[in-house]
Amino acid sequence: MPYSQRPTLTQFLIEERRKHPEARGQLNALILDVANACKAIAKVVARGELAHPVGSRHSSATVNVQGEVQKPLDVISNEVFIQTTEWGGNLAGLASEEMETSYPVPGKYPRGDYLLVFDPLDGSSNIDVNVSVGSIFSILRAPETIDETINDQDFLQTGRNQVAAGYAIYGPTTMLVLTVGTGVHGFTLDSDLGEFKLTHQFIKVAEDTQEFAINASNSRFWEAPIKRYVDECLAGTAGPRGQDFNMRWVASMVAEAHRILMRGGVFMYPRDNKDPSKPGRLRLLYEASPIAMIMEQAGGRASTGNVAIQDVQPTELHQRIALIFGSKNEVERIERYHQERNYDDEIESSPLFAARGLFRD
Ligand code: AHG
Ligand code: MN
Ligand code: MN
Numbered sequence: 001m002p003y004s005q006r007p008t009l010t011q012f013l014i015e016e017r018r019k020h021p022e023a024r025g026q027l028n029a030l031i032l033d034v035a036n037a038c039k040a041i042a043k044v045v046a047r048g049e050l051a052h053p054v055g056s057r058h059s060s061a062t063v064n065v066q067g068e069v070q071k072p073l074d075v076i077s078n079e080v081f082i083q084t085t086e087w088g089g090n091l092a093g094l095a096s097e098e099m100e101t102s103y104p105v106p107g108k109y110p111r112g113d114y115l116l117v118f119d120p121l122d123g124s125s126n127i128d129v130n131v132s133v134g135s136i137f138s139i140l141r142a143p144e145t146i147d148e149t150i151n152d153q154d155f156l157q158t159g160r161n162q163v164a165a166g167y168a169i170y171g172p173t174t175m176l177v178l179t180v181g182t183g184v185h186g187f188t189l190d191s192d193l194g195e196f197k198l199t200h201q202f203i204k205v206a207e208d209t210q211e212f213a214i215n216a217s218n219s220r221f222w223e224a225p226i227k228r229y230v231d232e233c234l235a236g237t238a239g240p241r242g243q244d245f246n247m248r249w250v251a252s253m254v255a256e257a258h259r260i261l262m263r264g265g266v267f268m269y270p271r272d273n274k275d276p277s278k279p280g281r282l283r284l285l286y287e288a289s290p291i292a293m294i295m296e297q298a299g300g301r302a303s304t305g306n307v308a309i310q311d312v313q314p315t316e317l318h319q320r321i322a323l324i325f326g327s328k329n330e331v332e333r334i335e336r337y338h339q340e341r342n343y344d345d346e347i348e349s350s351p352l353f354a355a356r357g358l359f360r361d
Contacts, residue, residue, distance in 0.1 A: 006197040006198050007198045008195045008196065008197055008198070009031075009032065009176065009178075009187050009195070009196040009197075010032060011198075012185065013028040013031060013032065014028065016028075016180055016182065024113075026113050026114060027090070027113075027139070027163060027164065027180070029088055029089075029090050030088065030090040030091060030114055030116065030139065031139075031164060031166075031178065033084050033085040033088050034081075034084070034116070034137055034166070035168075035176055035187075035196055036084050037077075037080050037081045037085060037135070038135055038168035038174070038176055039174070039189065039194065039196075040080045041076075041077045041080055041120070041121070041135055041168070041170065042170050042174040044073065044076060044077075044080075045073065045121075045133060046170070048130065051073075052072065062075070064097070064098055065098075065099070065100035065318065066318060071121070071124045071127055073124060074097075074098055074121045074124050075098065077120035077121040077135065078096050078098040078099065078120040078121075080120070081094070081096065081116075081118055081120050081135070082094060082103065085116055086103075086105050086106065086109060087109050088109075088112070089110035089111075089112050090112035090113070091105050091112045091114055091115065091116055091142075092104065092105055092111050092112055092113070092114065092115060092142035092150050093105055093115050093116075093142065093150030093155075094115070094116045094118070095115070095116075095118075095152070095155050095285065095286070096117070096118050096120055096286065097118075097120065097283060097286055097287075097318070101152055101317070102150060102151060102152045102154070102155055102317065104150040104151075105150075111142075113141060113142055114139050114141060114142055115139070115140040115141070115142050115154060115155055116137060116139055117138045117139075117140065117285050117289075117290075118135065118136060118137040118138070118286050119135065119136040119283070119286040119287055120135055121134075121135060122135065122136050122167075122252060122253055122254045122287065123250070123251060123252020123253065123255060125251060126251060126252050131251075132170060132171035132172075132250065132252055132255040133169075133170050133252050133254070133255075134168055134169040134170060134252060134253075134254025134255065134258075135167060135168045135254075136166075136167045136253075136286055136287055136290050136291065137166055137286070137290060138159075138162050138164075138290040138293070139162065139163045139164040140155065140157050140161055140162060140163065141161065142154065152316075152317045155285060155314075155317055156285075156313070156314040156315065156317070157314070158310060158312060158314070159288075159290075159292050159293055159310030159311070159312070160311065162290065162293045162310075163180070163181070164178065164179065164180045165179055165289070165290035165291075165294055166178035166179065166290065167254050167257065167258075167290065167294070168254075169254050169258050171255065171258075173188050173189065174188070174189035174191075175187060175188050175189065175196075175199075175200075175258070176189070176196050177200075177203070177258065177261065177294065179293055179297040179298075181297070182297075183201075183202045183203075183297055183298070184202070184203040184261065184294050184297045184298040185200065185202065185203065186198075186199055186261075187199060187200075203261050203298050204298055204299045205261055205264060205295060205298045205300035205326060205327055205328070206263065206264030206327055207264075207299070207327055207328045207329050208264065208327055209260075209264035209265045209266060209326065209330055210243055210244065210245050210246060211245065211247070211248060211263075211264065211265040211266070212233055212247055212248075212265065212266045212267075212268065212330070213247065213248045213249050213250075213256050213259075213260075213265060213266070213268065214230060214247075214249065214267075214268040214269070215249055215251070216230075216247075216249070218274060221272035221273050221274040222270060222272050223271065223272065223273070224341050225337035225338045225340075225341045226268060226270045226272075226337075228337050229268075229333070229334050229337055233245035233247075248265070253267070253269075253282065253291070257291050257294070257295075257325070260295075260300070260326040260327070261294070261298055261300075264326070264327045265326050265327060266324065266326035266330040266334070267323070267324070267325050267326050268323075268324045268334070269282050269322070270324060271304070271305070271322035279321060279322065280320045280322040280323060281320060282320060282321065282323045283318055283319065283320055283321070284309070284314050284319045284320070284321040285314055285317060285318075285319065287323070288302065288321050289309060289310065291309075291323070292309035292310045292325065293310060295326065296308075296310065299328065300327060300328055300331070301325065301326070301328045301331040301332065302323065302325035302331070303324050303331055303334070303335055304322040304323070304324070305324055305334060306335070306338050306339075306342070309323065309325070
């Protein structure tokens, strides 16, 4: 497509909206506000150390609600998201990794139909080493009880309720990858125009892959199905898979998700027994859920190993979850390994088959 004919994000959204004559335009306006937040964050991220007054950066780190170090850029990105989206009359409330509780839109602004959940800066440990980071967002419908203020409960909706989901990746180029439920589309930021332009239409995840991503330093804490899967990949041509596998780990989930959309792969941050109080590392509402919608819309899959991420009923705003996503056939294989393990466990715990049971051989 010639350069000048590439639609902008605005044009793309207007054309999508024409398919829904009843739409009131709030969703489009909200997505454009989110895109503006991402453009502003891209600018700050790109300035790197220059964005901070000399000597200020290390002294100003704080700790967030989950006990994690907040970089100044985590806090700045959170504020950018709020300020760019709260005023427009499209939102009833926001929730973010960096805020302990949900944030109802202040009364001075009109209340809109939607809720925005976001990870303002994903992979922020990579900021100091100049590696790609991103922002992730999920859009839900607000409850219709307009006389009540939005609270945390209102955000506890399954991924299937998402109206739109997306991420921005701040890499060599800044891209916005978006789904409004009609496939996944990628927009590249034209920094001369300050516009996102449609560059990747109907992105599809390859169904098969020979590349996996996992933080192998946790291997001693993994559960049996993950150990089995990774062992089989590592065994290569000599093992049961009969082929060699490649491995990657960026430690920015957005960057891993983007690589997987572009060339296939499988990402795993499984549940492990490192810290039994944490069922996984990544957060359901603003990391797993939006990435799961994108993966499914692109023909891939996202799962805990036992159940599709989008079917999980959230119970807490900052709930953590096991997350496995990417090329469909590999994710399904990992789910199969979980089922087989569950079956073995059942046998093991059944009185008839247990170690001293009647039918034990
Ligand atoms: P965040 O920066 O929002 O806290 O998220 C970081 C996440 C995710 O992006 C990445 O996949 C993972 O943490 C990295 O985990 P390890 O530190 O175990 O590599
Ligand atoms: Mn994150
Ligand atoms: Mn984050």
